[in-house]
Amino acid sequence: xxxxxxxxxGIGDREILRGITLRVKAGEIHAVMGxxxxxxxxxxQVLAGNPSYEVTRGTVSYNGQNLLEMAPEVRAxxxxxxxxxxxxxxxxxxxxxxxxxxxxxxxxxxGQEEVDPLEFLDLVEEKLKLVDMDESLLxxxxxxxxxxxxxxxxxxxxxxxxxxxxxxxxxxxxxxxxDALRIVAEGVNKLRSxxxxxxxxxxxxxxxxxxxxxxxxxxxxxxIVKSGxxxxxxxxxxxGYDWLQEAGAGAVA
Amino acid sequence: MSSGIEALVNREYAYGFxxxxxTDTVPPGLNEDIxxxxxxxxxxxxFMLEWRLKAYRRWLTMKEPHWGNVRYPAIDYNSLVYYSxxxxxxxxxxxDEVDPELLRTYEKLGISxxxxxxxxxxxxxxxxxxxxxxxxxxxxxSKHGIIFCSFGEAVQNHPELVEKYLGTVVPHSDNFFAALxxxxxxxxxFAYVPKGVKCPMELSTYFRxxxxxxxxxxxxxxxxxxxxxxxxxxxCTAPKRDExxxxxxxxxxxxxxxxxxxxxxxxxxxxxxxxxxGGIYNFVTKRGKAAGVNSKISxxxxxxxxAITWKYPSVILQGDNSVGEFYSVAVVNRKQQADTGTKMxxxxxxxxxxxxSKGISAGEGNNSYRGLVRVLPKAENARNYTQCxxxxxxxxxxxxxxxxxxxxxxxxxxxxxxxxxxxxEDQIFYCKQRGVSAEHAVSMIVSGFCREVFxxxxxxFAVEAQQLLGITLEGSVG
Ligand SMILES: Nc1ncnc2c1ncn2[C@@H]1O[C@H](COP(=O)(O)OP(=O)(O)OP(=O)(O)O)[C@@H](O)[C@H]1O
Ligand SMILES: [Mg+2]
Numbered sequence: 001x002x003x004x005x006x007x008x009x010g011i012g013d014r015e016i017l018r019g020i021t022l023r024v025k026a027g028e029i030h031a032v033m034g035x036x037x038x039x040x041x042x043x044x045q046v047l048a049g050n051p052s053y054e055v056t057r058g059t060v061s062y063n064g065q066n067l068l069e070m071a072p073e074v075r076a077x078x079x080x081x082x083x084x085x086x087x088x089x090x091x092x093x094x095x096x097x098x099x100x101x102x103x104x105x106x107x108x109x110x111g112q113e114e115v116d117p118l119e120f121l122d123l124v125e126e127k128l129k130l131v132d133m134d135e136s137l138l139x140x141x142x143x144x145x146x147x148x149x150x151x152x153x154x155x156x157x158x159x160x161x162x163x164x165x166x167x168x169x170x171x172x173x174x175x176x177x178x179d180a181l182r183i184v185a186e187g188v189n190k191l192r193s194x195x196x197x198x199x200x201x202x203x204x205x206x207x208x209x210x211x212x213x214x215x216x217x218x219x220x221x222x223x224i225v226k227s228g229x230x231x232x233x234x235x236x237x238x239x240g241y242d243w244l245q246e247a248g249a250g251a252v253a
Numbered sequence: 254m255s256s257g258i259e260a261l262v263n264r265e266y267a268y269g270f271x272x273x274x275x276t277d278t279v280p281p282g283l284n285e286d287i288x289x290x291x292x293x294x295x296x297x298x299x300f301m302l303e304w305r306l307k308a309y310r311r312w313l314t315m316k317e318p319h320w321g322n323v324r325y326p327a328i329d330y331n332s333l334v335y336y337s338x339x340x341x342x343x344x345x346x347x348x349d350e351v352d353p354e355l356l357r358t359y360e361k362l363g364i365s366x367x368x369x370x371x372x373x374x375x376x377x378x379x380x381x382x383x384x385x386x387x388x389x390x391x392x393x394x395s396k397h398g399i400i401f402c403s404f405g406e407a408v409q410n411h412p413e414l415v416e417k418y419l420g421t422v423v424p425h426s427d428n429f430f431a432a433l434x435x436x437x438x439x440x441x442x443f444a445y446v447p448k449g450v451k452c453p454m455e456l457s458t459y460f461r462x463x464x465x466x467x468x469x470x471x472x473x474x475x476x477x478x479x480x481x482x483x484x485x486x487x488x489c490t491a492p493k494r495d496e497x498x499x500x501x502x503x504x505x506x507x508x509x510x511x512x513x514x515x516x517x518x519x520x521x522x523x524x525x526x527x528x529x530x531g532g533i534y535n536f537v538t539k540r541g542k543a544a545g546v547n548s549k550i551s552x553x554x555x556x557x558x559x560a561i562t563w564k565y566p567s568v569i570l571q572g573d574n575s576v577g578e579f580y581s582v583a584v585v586n587r588k589q590q591a592d593t594g595t596k597m598x599x600x601x602x603x604x605x606x607x608x609x610s611k612g613i614s615a616g617e618g619n620n621s622y623r624g625l626v627r628v629l630p631k632a633e634n635a636r637n638y639t640q641c642x643x644x645x646x647x648x649x650x651x652x653x654x655x656x657x658x659x660x661x662x663x664x665x666x667x668x669x670x671x672x673x674x675x676x677x678e679d680q681i682f683y684c685k686q687r688g689v690s691a692e693h694a695v696s697m698i699v700s701g702f703c704r705e706v707f708x709x710x711x712x713x714f715a716v717e718a719q720q721l722l723g724i725t726l727e728g729s730v731g
Contacts, residue, residue, distance in 0.1 A: 048686050052678065076688035088683035092701025101697065102687035109688070141701065158687065 001026045001197050002047075002067075002166060007058035009046045015056065016042045018222035024166070027194040031208055031233060032201045034219035035241045040201045041085050043219070044170045047199075048082040049075050062166070076102075077109035079165030083155035083172045085201075090142040095154065096124065098142045099161055106162060127160040131187045148175035156184045160191060167191070168199045173207040185210030205237040218244050279336045285309065288436055291336045295405055295439070298412050308425035308435030315429045321592040322621040322653060323561050325534060328499055335437040335470070393453070399483075400445040401456055404472055407443035414445055418476055422505035422542045422569070430501040431538040434470045438503070441472035446481040446512075455711050457486040471502040477512035479545065484515040484711060500559075502537045510545030510572065515553070517710055522558035524589050532560025532589075539566035543575035543604075551578040552595070553709040560589060565623065567596035570604035570632075577606040580706040584699075585618025585650070594624040594655075599635035599665070608639040611703045614650035621653040628665040635665040643673040644702050646695070 002024040009017040016039045024030055032040055046053050047060065049072030060067040067075065090098065103123075104114040115123070128135055133153050143151050152172050159167055169188070173181055188198060188211050200211055208216075208230060216232040217224045218241070225244045226232065236244075279290055288309055292302040317328070394401050400411060408415050425435040446452050477483050487504075500522070506514045516539075525532030535558075541550035552566035562585075568577030579595035597606035612620040620643065628635045643652035652673055660667065676698055684694035700707065 050682055052682075072682060072685040073688055073690055076686055082686050084683065084686075088677065088679050090680055090683070090698055090701055092704035093697050098684075098687070098689075098697070101693060102684075102689050105690060105693070106688040162687070 001063055003059075003061045004047075005059045005061075007043075007046070007060060008056045009042065009053050009058075010056065011053055016053075016222050017046065019058070020219075020222070020224060022217065022224065024197045024199065026165075026197055028215065029192070029198045029200060029211060029213045031211075031213035031216045031230075032199060032219055033203065033216060033233065033236060038219045039222040040219050041170050042222075044082055044085075044168045044199070044201060047168060048072060048080060073105070074109075076162075076164075077106050081159050081162055081164030081167045083152075083159055083167070083169040085170040085174075087143045087146075087151040087155055089144045089146075091144045093142050094139055095142050096120075096138040099124070099158055102158070103161060124161060127157060130160050130190060131157045132183045133157050149177060149180050152176055153180060153184065156187050160187055163191065165195060166197050166199070168201070170201045171203065172200075173202050173204060181207065182210060205233045208233045220244055278334050281334050282331045283309075283333070283335055283437065287335055291437060291439065294336065295408070297408055300412070300416055301408055304420065304425060305436050308432045309437075311426045312429065312432035312436055315432055317429050321563050322619065322623075322655075323563055323590040323592050325561055325590075328534070330433070333499065336439050397450050397453065398447040399450060399452055400443065402443055404438070404441040404443045404474065407474070411443075411445070414476070415443070415474070418474060418505070418507055420505075422507060422540050423503050423538050428538060430536045431503050434472060434501050434503045434538070438470040438472040441474075441502070443473070444475045444483060444485065446477045446483045448478045449480040450478075451481065452483040455484050455486050469498065469500045469502070471500075473502070473504040474507075475505070475514055475516070476507045477509065477514045477548075479510045479512060481509075482513040482515075485517070486711060487516070487518045498532075499534045500536065502539075504537070504539040504566075506539075506541030506550055508541065508543050508545060508548035508550055508575075511547045512545060513549040513551070514541060515551045516541070516566070518552075518554040518556075519710075520554065520556045520558050520562070523560075524558050524587065525560040528588070533558065535559040535562045535564065537564040539564060540569065541567070541577070542569045543572055543577055543601075544569075545572040545575070546601075547574045548572045549576040549578075551576075551580075551709075553578075553580040553706065554582070554593075555703075555706070555710070556581070556583040556591060556593060559591075562589075562591040562593055564593050565595055567598070568606065569598045569600065570606060570635075571600045572604075573601040574603045574605075575601055576604070578709075579606075579608045579610070580709040581610045582613070582703045582706045583611070583620055583622075584613045584615070585620045586615035586646075587617060589616075589618045591619070592621040592623055594622045596625040596627070597637060599626075599628040599632040599637070602631070602633040603635075604632055605636045606638075608637070608641070609705050610639075610641045611706055612641075612643045612652055613646065613699055613702070614643065614652050615646035617649045619651040619653075621655060623655040623657075625657040625659070626667060627658075628660045628662050628667075630661045632662050633664050635662065637665075637667045639667070639669045640705075641669070641671045642702070643671075644676055644699065645673065646676045646699075 004020055004022040007017055007020040008015060020043060034040055042053060046055060049070065055068055062080070070078070100117065100120045103120065107114055124138065131153055137150060137154065143154060146154060152175055155172060172184060176184060185207065200207065200213065202208065213230050216228055216230060218226040218236065220241065279287055285306060288305050289302065292305055400407065420435065423431050426432055444456055475483065475485055506516060508514045520535065522533035522535060523531065539552070543550045550568045554566060556562050562583065566579060570577050577597050581593065583591045583593050585591050594610060595608055597608065599606065606626065608624055610622045612622055614620040622641050624639060626637045626639065639656065641654050641656065643654065645652055654671055656669060658667060676695065680698050681691060681694045684697065685691060
């Protein structure tokens, strides 16, 4: 589904991703871990098409298409979803309206008919239950004045409504209480299917107890310095990142 | 982000077309003879002519003001045509009698003088250039004793009301443009709602500038007698022109004891082309007098058009416990300039005013908010709340605020909040990441920013605003 090859990207003169190669197949869950500032969010943003980052080298193909040539909204319309580490506030625009616009634009792009507000409400109510989110958040402005946890839950709620093919969750677990963590993880698991894939960026092994990954990758200094199965997460929990970072630094030199 | 914004900003003016209607015009230029001609053509009583001449003589002694934060080439007042009316004007009973060319124009604009509006309960008094050509729903209104007609008709049929109230809020000598308007105004709208009557529908007028080089001098007078209430909608679009056109209208609102007047505007006149050529100069004097106890005057405006907008819908809070409101959205792009705001003059006790201004600047547009809150010595316990927010799209545009406060009574409470923000790249990216196109993202973010003002618009206008702005309205589902 997703093939990342020797991806280099940065901002201005600063290179942040320094050669990422990663293959994600349909049906898989990949966890990406790594110390602060190692480039995890950058990778997520570049995959989603954030224009602040410049790709300087490498290729990304998504279902056989050149992902890097697609506009961000086209990526979304083709099933790429990013749950932001820092969800953005849009004052004055109701959450429900925002999400319906997104839902309908995606449908339109895929040659499907738009749904009217009432039909949409039915769909939304079902998904609200899935992530146990309070209905009152629907009529509030997008993320505006939401608590940290509410924002994260809202991301997963949006994901549930838009049902993407490739979901990238950037530290969706940070800021969630234990119950919320479980609920969010359940949400992700329910959406899991042989056609979909998920990349989970996290700092905590804890989340991976709920969302069991097929692969774990460790990012350090803009490179994947180690990949492994779900046991790798446990090892990291025990040993920290230092031993790997040295390896990463060594690889640069 | 830029592609979407640019598309939104550079969209061709959709209403730029010219209607071919024979017009009856006076020669260009201004002198006492022209004024006498206008007054005679309109068959006006003596008091009107006297008033016009008084204003004209006063105007001659005045200088065009230049304190606004706007720039434009000098206007040659002697090259303007001061009167122009569609030729075939006679009282019309039905739409069948209206010039079909005119009807087509309205259709292109999406204005329905016809059933749609009537069924939706809006009486439409369409103004084409300067003379009213059709008034609907008059019968329904007259059942309630409400007078809603063109200014010219009011002068003919209700001269006592006109004489009593004309110039009582905006005197003939008020300012350069108001004096010019008083001297030469050709028509406009008139509404009178008698004691205790709540007007059962929104009153609405569409203004449209058409004849080449015709200064448009509308005059509107709305009176809500004791205990009455009325909501008035003014909407405008104009065909495309290469030469700048001056529009110097005057609107006077009067609310007596316990009366309410709500006045809403969507202004979308031609703003000029991408190079800043052409476009309307919109220099308008709008003022309401909350004359009676517990009276209320409320202005809501959405200003998206015109090359230059220079207007300050104001409220004189004269009656005790009276209320003044001003809700404004002003959008400028390309080379548009807007200097707009309000004045709240607190005279009575326990008077309360609210100002919410949202300025959006894009392209090379320049947007200034200019507001004055004045509390006079006898205005015990006056209260004002001012909120003034600016949003910048791109980095060649400008936003400025000039809030003035003059307080002469120390029991007054004034609150002022202001903010300036850039439309967030992160917000646009967030929308796009969810599949929303750039253009829709921009309009969604901008309309979210304007939500507090949009929610003050009557429903009929909410739709209009949406079409005219190309901006999605406040977004709430169910
Ligand atoms: N917009 C930006 N401008 C400047 N530097 C940036 C920007 N975005 C990221 N960086 C830098 O790139 C590096 C990688 O950042 P990134 O956010 O990808 O890290 P991360 O692995 O997600 O970290 P964390 O675990 O703290 O979320 C950091 O040093 C960061 O400061
Ligand atoms: Mg991060």
